[in-house]
Structures are given as structure tokens and as C-alpha cells.
Amino acid sequence: xxxxxxxxxxxxxxxxxxxxxxxxxxxxxxxxxxxxxxxxxxxxxxxxxxxxxxxxxxxxxxxxxxxxxxxxxxxxxxxxxxxxxxxxxxxxxxxxxxxxxxxxxxxxxxx
Amino acid sequence: xxxxxxxxxxxxxxxxxxxxxxxxxxxxxxxxxxxxxxxxxxxxxxxxxxxxxxxxxxxxxxxxxxxxxxxxxxxxxxxxxxxxxxxxxxxxxxxxxxxxxxxxxxxxxx
Numbered sequence: 282x283x284x285x286x287x288x289x290x291x292x293x294x295x296x297x298x299x300x301x302x303x304x305x306x307x308x309x310x311x312x313x314x315x316x317x318x319x320x321x322x323x324x325x326x327x328x329x330x331x332x333x334x335x336x337x338x339x340x341x342x343x344x345x346x347x348x349x350x351x352x353x354x355x356x357x358x359x360x361x362x363x364x365x366x367x368x369x370x371x372x373x374x375x376x377x378x379x380x381x382x383x384x385x386x387x388x389x390x391x392x
Numbered sequence: 393x394x395x396x397x398x399x400x401x402x403x404x405x406x407x408x409x410x411x412x413x414x415x416x417x418x419x420x421x422x423x424x425x426x427x428x429x430x431x432x433x434x435x436x437x438x439x440x441x442x443x444x445x446x447x448x449x450x451x452x453x454x455x456x457x458x459x460x461x462x463x464x465x466x467x468x469x470x471x472x473x474x475x476x477x478x479x480x481x482x483x484x485x486x487x488x489x490x491x492x493x494x495x496x497x498x499x500x501x502x
Contacts, residue, residue: 324482324493382435
């Protein structure tokens with residue numbers, strides 16, 4: 282059974298204070314690892330897909346990296362508008378595009 | 393481009409009442425569609441998925457059912473709601489192997 286564990290559960294940063302969110306996963310065969318951003322009361326917003334170990338993707342202040350056991354979402358010089366819950370999910374090669382999600386990291390960036 | 397709609401946005405229903413939530417997708421044909429539930433403090437739980445009209449796969453035994461009467465319409469239903477059915481219900485579609493979510497329906501069963 283696929284499993285995704287995210288840490289920390291919650292993170293408070295000062296504006297400009299860089300940090301990383303962790304997503305550890307176990308999957309029989311990884312088809313893709315996905316990062317989403319979710320604002321309160323909204324549906325998750327797609328950020329990145331990573332397919333193989335060593336892959337990296339960037340978008341504005343966010344950079345996602347992937348190893349064989351975990352993924353990191355690095356946030357560089359965050360701003361208050363980066364405050365949200367960040368969700369990680371995996372799809373396995375035999376899963377028919379079904380995703381297994383972690384419980385998320387709730388990020389708050391303060392002035 | 394594709395867009396996904398869900399309604400209603402919020403719903404308060406008494407225990408034992410029926411439920412019907414609707415999801416529609418525009419800008420794509422024969423999409424794979426998914427229903428998830430998100431409970432407070434928990435991750436998204438896949439409830440149902442559909443690869444085509446009339447084709448429904450259930451992931452979790454429960455008080456809910458799903459139907460796909462049209463290519464781009466996905467409906468989540470219940471005959472009698474339970475308190476444990478409360479949560480945030482999300483519909484999603486696949487595009488280029490990536491899932492995109494709708495705005496969600498907040499269901500409170502009282």
C-alpha cells in the first residue's frame with residue numbers, strides 16, 4: 282500500500298526566512314510525485330510533478346526536488362502570500378492515475 | 393483550456409436526508425474523473441473514480457455512491473446521510489497525467 286508522510290505538520294516563518302518541507306513516500310513503483318498548494322476553503326492548486334530521482338522543478342520562490350524516498354519543497358525568501366497548506370501526493374505505475382495524499386504542511390509566513 | 397465546476401459550494405443537511413453533489417468539466421472530452429473527501433486534519437481520501445460514462449470504481453465502502461450520466465458530468469449521491477459524511481468534497485479531472493481540482497463543496501451533516 283502506498284504511503285505519504287509530510288513534515289512538519291505546521292511551520293511558521295518570518296518573511297524572507299527560507300525553509301524546506303518534507304514529503305516521505307513508499308510506493309511499489311513511482312509514476313509521479315505531485316505537489317499542490319491549498320488555500321483555506323479552496324480546492325488544491327497544482328504546482329509540480331516530479332517523475333524520477335534527481336529531478337528538480339522551480340516556480341517563483343518554490344523549488345521541488347525528488348530522491349528515491351522523499352521529496353522536498355524549498356521555499357526561498359517567502360512572502361505572506363505563500364501562506365497555505367502544501368500537499369504532496371504519489372501515483373504508482375499500476376494505480377490507474379489514482380493519487381495517495383499526505384496530510385499536508387500548513388505554512389504561515391509572517392511579516 | 394479546461395475548467396471544472398462544483399455545486400453547491402456549501403450545504404447543510406440533516407442526518408438521514410439525501411445528497412446530490414454535481415461536478416462538470418469543460419474544455420475536454422472523456423476525462424478521467426475523481427471524487428475525494430477531505431476531513432479536518434486528514435489528507436484527501438479517494439472515494440470514486442470514473443474512466444467513462446457509466447463506469448464507476450469505488451475505493452472505499454461507505455454510505456455514498458457515484459454516477460456518470462454524461463461524458464463531463466460526475467455526481468456524488470447518498471440516500472441517507474450520516475454525521476460522518478461531513479467534510480469537504482472535491483472533484484478532479486486528469487490532464488496530461490496531472491489531476492486538477494474543482495473548488496469543492498463543504499458539507500455539514502447536522
